[in-house]
Amino acid sequence: MRKSIKECPECGSTTIFRDEEKGETLCKSCGLVIEDKMVDFSQEWRDFEDDRGGSRRRTGAPSTYTQFDQGLGTEVGTTADFYKLGSEKDKNKFFRLRKWHYRISTAIERNLKVALAELKRVGSFLKLSKNVEEEAARIYTLAVQKGLVRGRSMESVVAGALYAACRRHEVPRTLDEMGEASGIEKKEIGRTYRFITRELEINILPSNPADYISRFASALNLSADTQTRAVEILEQARDIELTSGRGPTGIAAAALYVSSLIHAEKRTQREVADVAGVTEVTIRNRYKELIKKLKLTKEVEKSKKK
DNA sequence: AAGACGAAAGTGGTTGA
DNA sequence: TCAACAACTTTCGTCTT
Numbered sequence: 501m502r503k504s505i506k507e508c509p510e511c512g513s514t515t516i517f518r519d520e521e522k523g524e525t526l527c528k529s530c531g532l533v534i535e536d537k538m539v540d541f542s543q544e545w546r547d548f549e550d551d552r553g554g555s556r557r558r559t560g561a562p563s564t565y566t567q568f569d570q571g572l573g574t575e576v577g578t579t580a581d582f583y584k585l586g587s588e589k590d591k592n593k594f595f596r597l598r599k600w601h602y603r604i605s606t607a608i609e610r611n612l613k614v615a616l617a618e619l620k621r622v623g624s625f626l627k628l629s630k631n632v633e634e635e636a637a638r639i640y641t642l643a644v645q646k647g648l649v650r651g652r653s654m655e656s657v658v659a660g661a662l663y664a665a666c667r668r669h670e671v672p673r674t675l676d677e678m679g680e681a682s683g684i685e686k687k688e689i690g691r692t693y694r695f696i697t698r699e700l701e702i703n704i705l706p707s708n709p710a711d712y713i714s715r716f717a718s719a720l721n722l723s724a725d726t727q728t729r730a731v732e733i734l735e736q737a738r739d740i741e742l743t744s745g746r747g748p749t750g751i752a753a754a755a756l757y758v759s760s761l762i763h764a765e766k767r768t769q770r771e772v773a774d775v776a777g778v779t780e781v782t783i784r785n786r787y788k789e790l791i792k793k794l795k796l797t798k799e800v801e802k803s804k805k806k
Numbered sequence: 807a808a809g810a811c812g813a814a815a816g817t818g819g820t821t822g823a
Numbered sequence: 824t825c826a827a828c829a830a831c832t833t834t835c836g837t838c839t840t
Contacts, residue, residue: 687818747831768809779832784811 608644611654615640618682619658625681626673628666636665643696652692656684660692664702672707674749676777709743709752710734712776716756719775720767730759736794746786750778754786762799 616637623633639661643649649657659682666673679686697704710731717727733755737743743751753776760767769780769787776783791797 690819750831769811770809780810781812781833782831785831788811 611644611649612641615644615654615658618655619662622658622662622678622681626662626677628662628671628673629669632662632665632669632671635668636662639664639696639700639702642700646699648696648699652695653684655682656688656692657696658682659684659689660696663689663693664697664704667704667707668702670708670711672711672748674712674777707748709748709755712749712752713756716752716772716775720756720760720771722756722760722765722767723763726756726759726763726765729762730755733758733790733794737790740793742789742793747778747782749776750782750786752776753778754783754790757783757787758790 619636619640620633623636628636636658640658643657643661659678662682663673663675663678666678675686675689678684678689682689696702713727713730713734717730730752734743734751737751737755753772756776757767757769757772760772769783773780773783
């Protein structure tokens, strides 16, 4: 959750008013809109918890973040307001604020329009669900409002937001895949990803190797049995703390490799390495650890003889 | 001949002084 | 801010099937 502003940056007074309904934070003494298009953190309009309906606060269609301004816009005052102002000083201030607000909001809108198109493109390339795209769009919007795009390419922030959204929804894509889809170098995506999650205080659980299994397995045409076995192996590995500190894709790949040996559906290290985006060497290292620590040697030998 | 294995050197990121 | 460090990669030679 974001910090609330205490003083008006324009006039320094402390008469900050947060209008939840309009989604704006403004200064009552000079009228500056400090922040608009706030994110509504209140109750969702859907409510599956119980039937009382008391917590169902919002009605109507949910606003969407994949629409560039969520169908809402703001403007500072109108000319009618202008004649209520007395002094020359106030009038000048009025115009200045109006002008700046206009510039800022149109800039943001232009940016979002382009960025969200890019986001949808990359999202559909990666076959991401609508939910994930929404989440990514929300993250991106926040990033723009906080001015985090400055000094970074828009595309890389889009990619970072998508990556973060994937992680939150536990449908991880690797940085390599994200890079391929967006045309941004993976280290750049990693950097912006880390930057925006830190700045926006989004905390993300370290990704779970098991989340990768099904995708890798289907890329390798492995049976469901092999897949579930791989997940079991991962669980055992996690219990003896083999997984912490290691790259999740490497572990997932090794577990899948071992499992493929046990189920006599052998894939070469090369093949597994390619779909997982790691090298054979990493698979070998993880594989050795798994075999040794989990005492799987027997099982592998057994199925070899068949 | 292809795949598996392992050693050695290099890379990018994290951490702690 | 810099150096130490762990994880991972690249490269390459050797062994196994």
